[in-house]
Amino acid sequence: MSHEFHKSWLKITAIVVGSFGPVFFLGTMAATLEPARLTLDSLSWPLDGLTTYESSDTRFLSALTGGFLLGWGVTIWCLSTWVYDAAPEAVRRTVLTGVLSWFFLDSAGSIASGNASNAFFNVIVLLLAVGPLWRPAKEYAPARTLGGGGSHDENSTCRR
Numbered sequence: 194m195s196h197e198f199h200k201s202w203l204k205i206t207a208i209v210v211g212s213f214g215p216v217f218f219l220g221t222m223a224a225t226l227e228p229a230r231l232t233l234d235s236l237s238w239p240l241d242g243l244t245t246y247e248s249s250d251t252r253f254l255s256a257l258t259g260g261f262l263l264g265w266g267v268t269i270w271c272l273s274t275w276v277y278d279a280a281p282e283a284v285r286r287t288v289l290t291g292v293l294s295w296f297f298l299d300s301a302g303s304i305a306s307g308n309a310s311n312a313f314f315n316v317i318v319l320l321l322a323v324g325p326l327w328r329p330a331k332e333y334a335p336a337r338t339l340g341g342g343g344s345h346d347e348n349s350t351c352r353r
Contacts (some may be wrong), residue, residue: 194325194328194330194331195330195331196281196331198201198325198330199277199281199285199325199326199330200277200278200281200288202270202324202325202326203270203273203277203284203285203288204270204273205321205322205324206269206292206322206323206326207266207267207268207269207270208266208270208275208323209266209270209322210265210266210269210292210322211262211266211267211270212261212263212266213232213258213259213262214260214261214262214263214264214266215228215259215260216228216232216254216259216264217232217255217256217258217262218230218256218257218259218260218263219250219259220246220251220255220256221255221256221303222252223261226246226252226255229246229255230244230245230246231310235247235314236303236308236310236311236312237308237310237311238310238311238313238315239310245264256302261262262273265291267323269288269291272284272287272288281329281330282329282330283317285326285329285330288326289323289326289327292319292322293319294325295318296315296318299311299315300312300315314327315346
């Protein structure tokens with residue numbers, strides 16, 4: 194995979210992660226909680242309507258979850274925009290480590306809480322979020338600008 198393809202895929206990862214934020218934020222208010230309730234009901238398959246979102250604790254946890262997910266998605270987007278060109282491998286490994294950490298802890302917690310079906314959905318999200326980031330991008334060397342033919346290093350002045 195090319196440097197630019199990885200950089201673009203990081204934006205897909207950011208959208209996949211961050212898109213859950215507004216959904217769970219909507220779960221904080223009675224008038225708008227249906228998308229979050231339906232999402233949790235789907236992830237704890239089968240769709241049975243048992244997830245109600247009636248508890249204020251659930252709505253509060255939804256607010257926290259929405260904030261963390263949106264923040265994480267924005268962070269990935271910013272890494273792809275502001276940092277990736279300077280340190281592509283470090284950004285790739287950082288995002289991959291974060292996504293894998295989420296995957297293992299979320300899946301283990303889902304299984305422990307009796308919602309093993311979410312671990313299956315997590316595999317789908319994992320594959321979509323990681324995509325080609327499993328492997329390093331091909332070597333990338335930014336284009337050099339053409340100057341006056343001189344050279345420069347930290348300990349010297351430009352020579353012509």
